Amino acid sequence: MTDQPFRLFYHPASSASMRVTLYLRCRGVPLSNVELVSTGLETDHRGILVFTMPVGDPETKKAGTTDLTAFNPEGRIPILLLPDGRKMTQSGPIVDYIEDSLPGVAGKAMLPDDPWLRAEARRLMWIVAADTQPYQNIPFIIQAMGEWGMVKADPTQHPLRLHFIRREFGAMEKVMSVCAGKFAVGDDITMADCFLVPQIRNALLAGIELSAEFPTMSRVWENLIVVPEVCSVLDDAGGIVQPFAFDAEKFEIYSDMAER
Numbered sequence: 001m002t003d004q005p006f007r008l009f010y011h012p013a014s015s016a017s018m019r020v021t022l023y024l025r026c027r028g029v030p031l032s033n034v035e036l037v038s039t040g041l042e043t044d045h046r047g048i049l050v051f052t053m054p055v056g057d058p059e060t061k062k063a064g065t066t067d068l069t070a071f072n073p074e075g076r077i078p079i080l081l082l083p084d085g086r087k088m089t090q091s092g093p094i095v096d097y098i099e100d101s102l103p104g105v106a107g108k109a110m111l112p113d114d115p116w117l118r119a120e121a122r123r124l125m126w127i128v129a130a131d132t133q134p135y136q137n138i139p140f141i142i143q144a145m146g147e148w149g150m151v152k153a154d155p156t157q158h159p160l161r162l163h164f165i166r167r168e169f170g171a172m173e174k175v176m177s178v179c180a181g182k183f184a185v186g187d188d189i190t191m192a193d194c195f196l197v198p199q200i201r202n203a204l205l206a207g208i209e210l211s212a213e214f215p216t217m218s219r220v221w222e223n224l225i226v227v228p229e230v231c232s233v234l235d236d237a238g239g240i241v242q243p244f245a246f247d248a249e250k251f252e253i254y255s256d257m258a259e260r
Contacts, residue, residue: 004083005035006098011051012237013041013244015133015198017078019091022194023098025229027110034098039077040066046146047251048139049244051077092129095191110191121185124172124192128199132168136161136202138245146258156245157206165203166213173214180216182223193224205242
């Protein structure tokens with residue numbers, strides 16, 4: 001790494017951001033290496049959360065706008081900014097890049113030594129990132145109801161959302177019944193746990209009874225939420241249940257107009 005820190009643009013309300021902040025906290029990465037920069041947060045006319053560039057930040061001034069797409073065309077966070085101006089997006093590559101760039105950080109890398117178990121950890125990570133989160137994402141659910149004719153329901157407990165959470169949690173439950181120890185893969189916290197925690201928060205918001213439906217995952221979750229580093233990240237984000245999903249009043253107006 002250079003003498004200047006990387007900068008991570010994130011927000012506590014972002015599940016993808018939490019994967020990276022959990023990794024940083026559990027890995028013991030100091031802010032002198034990765035500076036956390038909280039973005040702004042607004043809701044659009046549909047009630048959907050929209051992350052914005054932080055007011056007054058040098059990168060916002062360069063862009064000349066708080067529109068996040070001027071900084072990241074994906075319009076999403078987290079975003080890792082290197083001192084030379086290069087930007088990396090997507091939580092998995094960000095975590096991998098930071099890990100590969102931290103030879104001086106003490107402690108064990110957050111993947112198992114055994115090649116098979118490393119692959120198991122990555123399998124759980126990508127079940128979350130690729131197969132669960134995109135299809136239960138509340139902005140996606142709201143847009144599908146308002147613009148694509150999907151059945152109307154409470155976005156946090158929409159049948160499609162519950163379907164994808166239960167389908168993929170069922171898959172992870174079977175994987176973890178073989179590879180889990182105290183945590184998702186063995187007895188040490190791995191990157192898989194960093195991906196699992198924010199997804200479980202979303203499932204709890206949806207009303208999933210974790211202990212009744214996914215006992216192995218529930219046991220791992222109970223072990224994770226007493227780890228001080230995990231607790232501190234959860235506290236920063238508002239607790240063990242995802243607390244802030246959308247603007248219900250704006251959504252009702254938008255939904256009523258879409259039905260006309």
